[in-house]
Amino acid sequence: MLGREGMDLEVKEFLEKVTAASGVSGFEGTVASLIREAWAPLADEIRTDTMGSLIARRAARADGGLAPRPAGAGPAAADGPAGTQVAGEGWREAGGRGPLRVMMAAHMDEIGLMVSKIEEGGFLRFTTVGGFDRRVLPAQEVLVHGREDLPGVIGVKPPHLLPREEAEKPYKMEDMYIDVGLEETRVRDLVRVGDPITVGYGCRSLQGELVAGKGMDDRAGVATLHACLQELARLQHPHDVFLVATVQEEVGLKGAVTSAYGIAPDVGVAVDVEFAEQPGLPEDLTVELDKGPVIAVGPNIHPYVFSVLEKVAKEEGIPHQVRVVPGRSGTDAWAIQVTREGIPTGLIGIPLRYMHTSVEVASVADIKRAGRLLARFVMALDAEALACWRWEA
Amino acid sequence: MKEETRELIRNLTEAFGPSGQEEQVRELIASLMRPHVDGVRTDALGNLICTRGARRVGTAGGPAATAGRPGAAGTATAEAGAGGGKKVMLAAHMDEIGIIVTHIDDKGFLRFGTIGGVMPHRCLGQRVVFANGTVGVFGHEKLDDPKDLKFERMFVDIGASSRAEAEEKVRIGDAAAFTRPLERAGNRLVAKAMDDRIGCAVLVEVARRLGTSPHEVYFVFTVQEEVGLRGARTAAFGLAPDVAIAVDITLTGDTPKAETMEVSLGKGAAIKVKDASLICHPGLRRSLEETARAHGIAYQLEILERGGTDAGAMQLTREGVPAGVISVPCRYAHTPSEMVDEGDVEACIELLVKALEGPLEW
Numbered sequence A: 001m002l003g004r005e006g007m008d009l010e011v012k013e014f015l016e017k018v019t020a021a022s023g024v025s026g027f028e029g030t031v032a033s034l035i036r037e038a039w040a041p042l043a044d045e046i047r048t049d050t051m052g053s054l055i056a057r058r059a060a061r062a063d064g065g066l067a068p069r070p071a072g073a074g075p076a077a078a079d080g081p082a083g084t085q086v087a088g089e090g091w092r093e094a095g096g097r098g099p100l101r102v103m104m105a106a107h108m109d110e111i112g113l114m115v116s117k118i119e120e121g122g123f124l125r126f127t128t129v130g131g132f133d134r135r136v137l138p139a140q141e142v143l144v145h146g147r148e149d150l151p152g153v154i155g156v157k158p159p160h161l162l163p164r165e166e167a168e169k170p171y172k173m174e175d176m177y178i179d180v181g182l183e184e185t186r187v188r189d190l191v192r193v194g195d196p197i198t199v200g201y202g203c204r205s206l207q208g209e210l211v212a213g214k215g216m217d218d219r220a221g222v223a224t225l226h227a228c229l230q231e232l233a234r235l236q237h238p239h240d241v242f243l244v245a246t247v248q249e250e251v252g253l254k255g256a257v258t259s260a261y262g263i264a265p266d267v268g269v270a271v272d273v274e275f276a277e278q279p280g281l282p283e284d285l286t287v288e289l290d291k292g293p294v295i296a297v298g299p300n301i302h303p304y305v306f307s308v309l310e311k312v313a314k315e316e317g318i319p320h321q322v323r324v325v326p327g328r329s330g331t332d333a334w335a336i337q338v339t340r341e342g343i344p345t346g347l348i349g350i351p352l353r354y355m356h357t358s359v360e361v362a363s364v365a366d367i368k369r370a371g372r373l374l375a376r377f378v379m380a381l382d383a384e385a386l387a388c389w390r391w392e393a
Numbered sequence B: 001m002k003e004e005t006r007e008l009i010r011n012l013t014e015a016f017g018p019s020g021q022e023e024q025v026r027e028l029i030a031s032l033m034r035p036h037v038d039g040v041r042t043d044a045l046g047n048l049i050c051t052r053g054a055r056r057v058g059t060a061g062g063p064a065a066t067a068g069r070p071g072a073a074g075t076a077t078a079e080a081g082a083g084g085g086k087k088v089m090l091a092a093h094m095d096e097i098g099i100i101v102t103h104i105d106d107k108g109f110l111r112f113g114t115i116g117g118v119m120p121h122r123c124l125g126q127r128v129v130f131a132n133g134t135v136g137v138f139g140h141e142k143l144d145d146p147k148d149l150k151f152e153r154m155f156v157d158i159g160a161s162s163r164a165e166a167e168e169k170v171r172i173g174d175a176a177a178f179t180r181p182l183e184r185a186g187n188r189l190v191a192k193a194m195d196d197r198i199g200c201a202v203l204v205e206v207a208r209r210l211g212t213s214p215h216e217v218y219f220v221f222t223v224q225e226e227v228g229l230r231g232a233r234t235a236a237f238g239l240a241p242d243v244a245i246a247v248d249i250t251l252t253g254d255t256p257k258a259e260t261m262e263v264s265l266g267k268g269a270a271i272k273v274k275d276a277s278l279i280c281h282p283g284l285r286r287s288l289e290e291t292a293r294a295h296g297i298a299y300q301l302e303i304l305e306r307g308g309t310d311a312g313a314m315q316l317t318r319e320g321v322p323a324g325v326i327s328v329p330c331r332y333a334h335t336p337s338e339m340v341d342e343g344d345v346e347a348c349i350e351l352l353v354k355a356l357e358g359p360l361e362w
Helices: A004-020 A029-042 A164-168 A184-190 A216-230 A255-264 A303-317 A332-337 A364-380 A383-387 B003-014 B023-036 B072-082 B161-169 B196-207 B230-239 B282-294 B311-317 B342-356
Strands: A047-048 A054-058 A101-107 A112-118 A125-130 A139-146 A149-154 A197-200 A201-206 A210-213 A240-246 A267-275 A295-296 A321-326 A345-354 A360-365 B039-042 B048-052 B087-093 B098-104 B110-115 B128-129 B133-139 B154-157 B175-178 B183-185 B187-193 B216-222 B243-250 B271-274 B300-303 B325-331 B337-339
Touching: A004 A029, A004 A210, A004 A216, A004 A364, A029 A047, A029 A240, A029 A332, A047 B098, A047 B300, A054 A216, A101 A216, A101 A255, A101 A332, A101 B183, A112 A184, A149 A321, A164 B003, A197 B325, A197 B337, A210 A216, A216 A267, A216 A360, A240 A255, A240 B098, A267 A303, A267 A364, A295 A303, A303 A345, A303 A364, A321 A364, A321 B175, A332 B230, A345 A360, A345 A364, A360 A364, A383 B337, B003 B187, B003 B342, B023 B039, B023 B048, B023 B196, B048 B230, B048 B342, B087 B311, B098 B161, B098 B216, B133 B175, B187 B196, B187 B342, B196 B216, B196 B243, B196 B337, B196 B342, B216 B230, B216 B271, B230 B311, B243 B342, B271 B342, B282 B300, B282 B325, B282 B342, B300 B325, B311 B325, B311 B337, B325 B337, B325 B342, B337 B342
Parallel strands: A101 A240, A101 A267, A267 A345, A295 A321, B087 B216, B087 B243, B243 B325, B271 B300
Antiparallel strands: A047 A054, A054 A240, A112 A125, A112 A197, A139 A149, A139 A197, A201 A210, A210 A360, A295 A345, B039 B048, B048 B216, B098 B110, B098 B175, B110 B154, B128 B133, B128 B175, B133 B154, B183 B187, B187 B337, B271 B325
């Protein structure tokens, strides 16, 4: 068993590993296998669903006054077919007992690019996958995932050679291309239309608890689930927990739609990133960085789920911030909430600066706090209270 | 291309069927499909679902053996499962873009809303037809600048001189579609509603030509694609397929000063990688590519930056379905003169036939 220090190190190491890995939406295989490797020892069952989302299940460990569910199949890592899941157990009677099925989702895909055309000279035209900030694409370092991974750069015209008006304007997509430094014939051997492209490299530590890198959105969330799983491994938790690293969030919350349908949970919580304060942004649009995870409240969030999250954070002395999300949360929570007959859903935000760039900045301390909050949330969830929840006053 | 195929495309493209009013197309396709499949039914939204059980070498195949037999689909399921075959959903949408009448004024002019991606400038000089055969032409109010052309300032004139006279032929809520005959231009075909009757034509031809196949195949002619992939969503939920393939048109980048796009007319079937509605299942996409290469079928990889297909809806059905798209390259999409290449159409048919005759594995 690792000591407190060891655990801390491990969350950061995990984050460094998964942010360095490539996982552009639709092509999450590489990062998925790293996550599987890290989660398998702590899960009772781990599988990949049809869309590619990775689902780790930890069965309830203690009844906590509830009827125990049959023990899990042991720490096997077999990739069971989708049909082995109990999908939709029907209505839970009011006051009914038994472990809840709790789904926690963080998306493992990252925004990126895709080869759309190979130009004469071997230069690559590209399109975006997910909402990459086009203003910051010029002069980026990239990795083109062709038959082999090819390092490349997004070429920029020297300002010296441009008319002044053009030099002052931002680059348009149609003026950008990727240079992998190879002859055209070699490029055509190795690269094809449709090959995904990762922008930026890995993760570097800034001072204190802060880290900067590509793909923090939402590997910071995946690392939160990792921290939660480590915490759960030390707890006799009364509910079944499904940790899901979802795919294709950045292109339309897709992995959450299908994995939530398959799991048919009683409660869902998504972990995604939240805009953190930075110079030039108004305070009302941002939260503080390194001051604890965000517990979201709003129409996307079930009041019972919010109340348990907030209560646990207070009781456990976990620094946190509450933020109102007035409509679409734009996260997996939005998809989970309307799955099947509807799922009480919560949302945890990891504060993040410079979202949708290759230098996203997050705090490891926030991630660890969020992981602990989620584990304690599982301990505090009460099936009876949820079943008895009434919307009417 | 055989004259028979060309006639099929003519009949399909000239048929009437704006989103939500696909009855005429559905009847036409049902009659074309019946001889080649085991069962034909229409679901709650109006999708036409044609079922063809697995047919293997040595078995007494052919529609005669199973047509109309109760429980035929169930038998096929068991067969498909036993032989490693899959439950494959093919989708092409029957509906086309059009307009819908919102108001009839005292003089008998019709104001309208749009169904799907219709653009004002593409309507100038065009004619529309209603389900009952009533023909109308587009007109517009006096404009100071052509840029002021908006649907709010346009109307349809059906030749009526009063509201009462107009209402004898057309009511609020009636939809109309462009009307145009199919034309041949060299090896190319030009018609309205190629989007997506050409996909329907591909599916009908596949049903005609498909030999033995281990798969249980559902030919689904969907409704309401142009207003949000709506028919495919419910059809896929009902069928719960193992694999889903849509056949639809895609744009090209081969006309003067076109937007950068790697698809050209005449270079073969387009195998989609990505559009605005989905990233295609990489394994299925590679399997289609391998089939094309193995059988010498011309193909090109496609990335469509705007627009979506039924595959986007099918992919998200239930726990998720591996989904892909075979696209027919098409110029001038969403105009009454959509152009496709006969060789490309043949390549799409051939590719789908060979894919269904193979194991469809990855």
